[in-house]
Amino acid sequence: MNLNHAEVIASFRNALEAVNGPLPGEVVADGEIHRYRTDKDKRGSLNGWYVLYLDGIPSGAFGNWKTGQQETWCAVDREQMTFEERATMARHAENVRQQQEQARKDRERRQKAVAMKVKTWWHWARPADPAHGYLQAKHVEPYGLRQDNEDGALLVPLTVNGESWVNLQRIWPNGSKRFVAGGRVRGCYSPIAGDKGGTNGPLYICEGWATGATIRALTGHPVACAMNCGNLRPVAELLRQRYPARPLIIAGDNDHHTEGNPGKTAAQETAQAVGAEWMVPSFPGGLPGTDYNDRYLLELEGRL
Known part of the structure; x- marks a missing residue:
């Protein structure tokens, strides 16, 4: 032919x-x-x-x-x-x-290889300074993060089992972010421990770390930060398998200025897939922002 x-x-x-x-x-x-x-x-x-x-x-x-x-x-x-x-x-x-x-x-x-490398980095890094530029800009606590001794980047650990780190997201004071190249991201999350609810209380699943830190501060419940909307479902499925009876709440981003609102759509589809509740922040009057940290900052500024 x-x-x-x-x-x-x-x-x-x-x-x-x-x-x-x-x-x-x-x-x-x-x-x-x-x-x-x-x-x-x-x-x-x-x-x-x-x-x-x-x-x-x-x-x-x-x-x-x-x-x-x-x-x-x-x-x-x-x-x-x-x-x-x-x-x-x-x-x-x-x-x-x-x-x-x-x-x-x-x-x-x-x-x-990346998992071995980031474990070494984590071991030698110092506890994150609460005055770090990114933490100050987001008005959140470090919640156990560490900080690179050389360039001052925050080290946000990623795991698949809640314990062993397999990758890191590095966040610089100006807000720029980067995962360690070659490391695993899909199905991984950054855990933020809570002080309420014990092992049977609600577990929140969100996108970015600052969003998770905000939810932790406001609710006291533990949070799993999936890092992006495409990773919400893989992380939620992993955690649903681990905690079959635990209430899961998908706290998605509200990408109301983006066609199709991918953050809200991902939250809804993920919640339906794993039998969870879902929620997204509201931004009335066309106010800027997409996630719960953005809304929190608007509230601190008196704009909500």
Whole structure:
């Protein structure tokens, strides 16, 4: 079957971009997995991936490491293929599976190396200074955070079990943030212990750490900070499995100035998935802000 390569690549690119958004650069059709930065990735992240074969029946696959989404693609209807063409497709699929398995092993190896590194950083760091610029700007306490001795960055620990740290988010006094490259983020959270409710009381799940610190200060209950709205559900599912009968409250962001309000949508969908309650802050009159810390600061300023 003769197919125009330019048309094949254009069709593949259209299918890929419909899922992952714009693909930077050209499509490389060499049968190898290629990673790239999607328009939703933060700096240094390469969560988009694809692989395209042009031999036999052009076929490929693409997806997103962060969301776990994966799609297969073929230039023609599979029902129209010959036996030989189906065999070629099967070989392609097996090659993709093997490459993904190797990529998974490489990713886990990098994550283990980062986990060892951040444990060392955490051990040698000093307790966070309550006068740190970020804490002062957000009007929250450190709640057990540590601070880098060299550049003064706050160290926000991430865990999957509430104890062992697997990554860190570094927050500088000017508010800039960055995870340790190569470390695990999906399904991880930063815990803030509470002093009310014991082990049976409500457990809040929110996005950012400052939001979690605000909720902890106002309620006294423990909080799990998922760090972003896309991570709310993985964290909530993990905690629901660990605490099947405990009340969970998804305290989402209210992205009322963003089309589709992704923070509120994620909170609602997560709550429905794990049998939790959900809530988001209100910002009447078009006031700026998205999370509970933003609303708290507006209240301190007397604007609410």
